[in-house]
Amino acid sequence: MKVEKLTILIPVYNEQECLEMLYQRLVNVADKLEEVETEFLFVNDGSRDDSLQIIKRLQRSDKRVALLDLSRNFGKEVAMTAGIDYATGDALVIIDADLQDPPELIGEMLKGIEDGYDDVYAKRSNRKGETWMKKSTSKLYYRMLKKISDIPVQEDTGDYRMFSKRAIDALRRLKENERNMKGLFSFIGFKKKPIYYERDPRIAGKTKWNYWKLVNLAAQGFMSTSKVPLRLISIMGIFVSLIAFLYLIFVVVRAAIWGDPVSGYPSMVSIILFLGGGQMLALGIIGEYLGIVFSETKKRPIYYVNEYSTGDVAEAGND
Ligand code: UDP
Ligand code: MG
Numbered sequence: 001m002k003v004e005k006l007t008i009l010i011p012v013y014n015e016q017e018c019l020e021m022l023y024q025r026l027v028n029v030a031d032k033l034e035e036v037e038t039e040f041l042f043v044n045d046g047s048r049d050d051s052l053q054i055i056k057r058l059q060r061s062d063k064r065v066a067l068l069d070l071s072r073n074f075g076k077e078v079a080m081t082a083g084i085d086y087a088t089g090d091a092l093v094i095i096d097a098d099l100q101d102p103p104e105l106i107g108e109m110l111k112g113i114e115d116g117y118d119d120v121y122a123k124r125s126n127r128k129g130e131t132w133m134k135k136s137t138s139k140l141y142y143r144m145l146k147k148i149s150d151i152p153v154q155e156d157t158g159d160y161r162m163f164s165k166r167a168i169d170a171l172r173r174l175k176e177n178e179r180n181m182k183g184l185f186s187f188i189g190f191k192k193k194p195i196y197y198e199r200d201p202r203i204a205g206k207t208k209w210n211y212w213k214l215v216n217l218a219a220q221g222f223m224s225t226s227k228v229p230l231r232l233i234s235i236m237g238i239f240v241s242l243i244a245f246l247y248l249i250f251v252v253v254r255a256a257i258w259g260d261p262v263s264g265y266p267s268m269v270s271i272i273l274f275l276g277g278g279q280m281l282a283l284g285i286i287g288e289y290l291g292i293v294f295s296e297t298k299k300r301p302i303y304y305v306n307e308y309s310t311g312d313v314a315e316a317g318n319d
Helices: 019-032 051-061 076-086 103-114 132-148 165-172 181-187 211-225 228-258 265-297 311-318
Strands: 005-012 037-044 065-070 091-094 119-127 157-164 192-199 305-309
Touching: 005 019, 005 076, 005 103, 019 037, 019 051, 019 103, 037 051, 037 076, 051 065, 065 076, 076 091, 076 165, 076 181, 091 103, 091 165, 103 119, 103 157, 103 192, 132 211, 157 165, 157 181, 181 211, 211 228, 211 265, 228 265
Parallel strands: 005 037, 005 091, 037 065, 119 192
Antiparallel strands: 065 305, 091 157, 119 157
């Protein structure tokens, strides 16, 4: 499949230190792609620093730069969604603004798309500059997600990936509010191909993630791709009732044979506490799913756009 135009989608949230350098690297890569038109689509996700001004400045000197300015900070998942909706290319690659994803892979990814793949994803073979804790928790998470979800998930894969036209169209049709993009990328299926690379440390600025945000994203990942947690509750319920039933028989038989002196107060308290805790957990999990239903039924738009401009328009406006 011949690609005519490639959109490079960059979600941006407070990345003023990175943008110039990123732009330079992207230009180098784009200039090498002969016969393919490129678009640099910067999605400004409510940055509070000078990111927006920098993007606008880049746009004045380079027609390839497009700007999608969201009305506030919606988070990376939504920023990517908005970018996918506004992309004009017939292939699209998502890349972080902090240069942790080396743009030099784009050529190879594009080749994969032209060879007929729909989703060429960059798979990390190591992660420099990330803490041991983050690496091992992320590994554990992927392993669990893989076990419990109904659709295959790509392990050790971020959002650095390139999509074909039909994969882009498939993604545009997913309108759910509780978005976990990795889950959606897997959900659409089609022909996928990994490319291995070493993830670099962030060149400047600070990561926007903290553990709380990661825990939220992880929970959302589980719940939006799988009904297994709900099933686990039922299984646990059956298991506990079975044990309770056996114990009941035991208690009745024992009372019938040896009589029933009052004893076992501590064991009763611990059983009640155990069951109480289990019930709370179960209610919590059900509540989480209910929460997803709640936010989906509101059918709110996923994002709002403050301003959208392509390089052409910006140039016309400035002359
Ligand atoms: N990002 C965003 N909105 C947010 C948080 C992050 O668009 O609310 C962008 C950010 O600008 C960067 C990418 O998502 O381009 C990845 O963010 P970051 O490097 O902080 O995440 P990490 O690499 O640490 O997982
Ligand atoms: Mg990063």
